[in-house]
Amino acid sequence: MSTTQSRSQLTLAAIVDTALSMAASDGLESLTIGEVAKRLGLSKSGVFSRVGSREQLQALVLEEYDRRFVQDVLVPALREPRGLPRLNALMHRWLERARRVEVPQGCIYCAGAFEYDDRVGPVRELLLDGVRRWRAALKRTVMQAVDEGHLAADTDAEQLAFEMDALFTGAMRDARFLGDARALQRAAHTWQRLIADRMSSSPARGRRA
Amino acid sequence: MSTTQSRSQLTLAAIVDTALSMAASDGLESLTIGEVAKRLGLSKSGVFSRVGSREQLQALVLEEYDRRFVQDVLVPALREPRGLPRLNALMHRWLERARRVEVPQGCIYCAGAFEYDDRVGPVRELLLDGVRRWRAALKRTVMQAVDEGHLAADTDAEQLAFEMDALFTGAMRDARFLGDARALQRAAHTWQRLIADRMSSSPARGRRA
Numbered sequence: 001m002s003t004t005q006s007r008s009q010l011t012l013a014a015i016v017d018t019a020l021s022m023a024a025s026d027g028l029e030s031l032t033i034g035e036v037a038k039r040l041g042l043s044k045s046g047v048f049s050r051v052g053s054r055e056q057l058q059a060l061v062l063e064e065y066d067r068r069f070v071q072d073v074l075v076p077a078l079r080e081p082r083g084l085p086r087l088n089a090l091m092h093r094w095l096e097r098a099r100r101v102e103v104p105q106g107c108i109y110c111a112g113a114f115e116y117d118d119r120v121g122p123v124r125e126l127l128l129d130g131v132r133r134w135r136a137a138l139k140r141t142v143m144q145a146v147d148e149g150h151l152a153a154d155t156d157a158e159q160l161a162f163e164m165d166a167l168f169t170g171a172m173r174d175a176r177f178l179g180d181a182r183a184l185q186r187a188a189h190t191w192q193r194l195i196a197d198r199m200s201s202s203p204a205r206g207r208r209a
Numbered sequence: 210m211s212t213t214q215s216r217s218q219l220t221l222a223a224i225v226d227t228a229l230s231m232a233a234s235d236g237l238e239s240l241t242i243g244e245v246a247k248r249l250g251l252s253k254s255g256v257f258s259r260v261g262s263r264e265q266l267q268a269l270v271l272e273e274y275d276r277r278f279v280q281d282v283l284v285p286a287l288r289e290p291r292g293l294p295r296l297n298a299l300m301h302r303w304l305e306r307a308r309r310v311e312v313p314q315g316c317i318y319c320a321g322a323f324e325y326d327d328r329v330g331p332v333r334e335l336l337l338d339g340v341r342r343w344r345a346a347l348k349r350t351v352m353q354a355v356d357e358g359h360l361a362a363d364t365d366a367e368q369l370a371f372e373m374d375a376l377f378t379g380a381m382r383d384a385r386f387l388g389d390a391r392a393l394q395r396a397a398h399t400w401q402r403l404i405a406d407r408m409s410s411s412p413a414r415g416r417r418a
Contacts, residue, residue, distance in 0.1 A: 113386040114320035170375020
């Protein structure tokens, strides 16, 4: 890699990182190339030449968010044994990352769902795609926990995935808007309750933790 | 009341009604006096003279939203017997109103929590005040259900109020953003699960439904 290429890539990384922070706190819709350039002390045309368009910058921001999210939440959870240990790890890593990242900065996906629910266009599609991939991962992990006999066979995986996401979204709202420091802990508590309920609802069934 | 006063009040009601629809679909922050005037075929100065300021219009919108919400959710629930019947009525009327109003139009409070979580100013304060009043009403109703012996004495009222609001917010997101027609039903299902869990957790305790 030449020094020029390397410097150019560092600049792009800095642009995306700055844009990600701005989108987290003010929303993807308020993101502008001009403002990103100003914060980094770059020319607007310099940023423009690197990212192509505002729309492309929004796409790069979501890609980078997803990359970090997978690294922080999904990858470590996949190291846990298949079934309930992995499902619990997903939920707890998700909440743990929120404490570190989304509570201080804002959550692009939580805010985006309400910002883009009446809009059409590529950003909405990217957000939708991200939410659907995450929900599919949650559902798959729930189904594995059923297969392993850790959760009752009649567990509705989509229902439990909905509950995980609702608890997360509710906790984010309480933590950021109401400033409730106990919000993430509340979500974890309800999670335990919902899981315990699924473990005990059919006591006759096979191997159980 | 003179005809002029009456007509003036009808105009103000039309302004607030239109502004409420606009705020529900595009957010309180995007509300402008000019756009409201345009939609109603009124002059901008005519709207301005009636509402005073954009900020005052935002306050009138929230006041009208709250008035309708109380009428649709709180008033009928208060006709139910104190305790679990009233608590269940609150949750079900809330979801039922959402099916009719917030799912088609958008929810000012859900979206507002994420729109205003990094802002300061009077609209944020009004939204916060509205959420806190509602959460206090939920908490109070949970505590009455404990007093009546319908829920276990160790029920954490704030925790359950958090769960109600998280389920509602998650269902709104799924219904509007993911277009999931089953979302409100999912919230009602989880609600039943969480309540059943609180009814059975201390089987030794007094009168129970």
